[in-house]
Amino acid sequence: MDPSPGFEERYGTRVCKLKKSLYGLKQSPRAWFERFTQFVKKQGYTQGHADYTMFIRHSLEGKTTILIVYVDDIILTGDELPEMKNLKAQLASKFEIKYLGQLKYFLGMEVERSKEGIMVSQRKYALDLLKETVMGDCRPAETPIDPNIKFGKKEGNVVDQTFDVSLVSQFMNSPKEEHQEAVYRILRYLKSSPGKGLFFRKGQDKGNESFTDADWAGSTIDRRSTSRYCTFIWGNLVTWRSKKQNVVACSSAEAEYRSMAHGIC
Structure with a gap:
């Protein structure tokens, strides 16, 4: 481990002793989440049963505050603004956090707001995937897969294993050329509409x-x-x-x- 800039000028040949490292230990994520959970529950929040990373607080006025955490990334939303402000202050007093403003990017998802609703897409992720697979200049496809295609135990040359979704991922243990062509078709579909996503409309x-x-x-x-x-x-x-x-x-x-x-x- 290299000493921090300016350390040697001030302390000479002295060194730092690392007492405990959080990152890299197998138990560190569990220990961190357990401590975070205990703290949030003390603030009056209830942990979700279907999703343990979600915490909800209902006020007597009928307003709701929701907190979602993934490792060390946190989303805070709701209609009780004073409680949201108070929770951010409480978190800052116990943990080293940084407020990044309104949600724009989270776990590969891009979020855009308008008066009509909220748009969620993965445009940057799709473009990065096309660049990584050298498919940025491919011919776009209107659909992700042929609806009449049936994959079976057919003969064919084995190709390098690749990750994809649903139907194609069932053949990752021994992918054939037809499976690789199906993956190319999905990438061509992403090329045609990288910014397509879900629109949550007010109504x-x-x-x-x-x-x-x-x-x-x-x-x-x-x-x-x-x-x-x-x-x-x-x-x-x-x-x-x-x-x-x-x-x-x-x-x-x-x-x-x-x-x-x-x-x-």
Whole structure:
């Protein structure tokens, strides 16, 4: 470890003794989060059950303050401004933090505000991915994948392993050329619309909607079906998933009911 600038001029040949290092230890993230959790709970916040990194506080006036933490990145939002100001002061007294202003960038997500609502996208992440894969000058594609494509145990040359999403990621242990072409298709789709994202619009509709669907024996390898669902809260998309079912469905009705159960859960 190199001494800090100006240390040698002041202290000569003396050295610093490192008593304890936070970063690099396996238990450091757990120890940090446990201490942070205890402190936030003392401020009157309740830890979420579905997401342990989220803390919520409801005031007697019916207002809400929400805190979300990921490692050492924190989002603070709500409609009780005095409480938000007080919490920031309390956090600063116990932890070394820096206020970065309104949320603009968080974990690869870009956030833009307007009078109509909030736009969330991953434009920078998509462009960086295209640059890393040398696909910045590729021909754009209108769709991310051919809807009629069926991957199976076909013969073909093995290619270098690559990470991607959903359907393609199922063949990461032994990817073939057809899988690589599918990944290129996804990258070409990102090229056509790197700034496409989710728009959370302000509105008067306070309802919740969920949509589910499933194919039947869509996998040509194990004949298992794939469940799909998405959920809208106040007209805005908040959750979505596509996952292969654990067992083989004996009928299309069974596959649909399993998908519906996943979506409701």
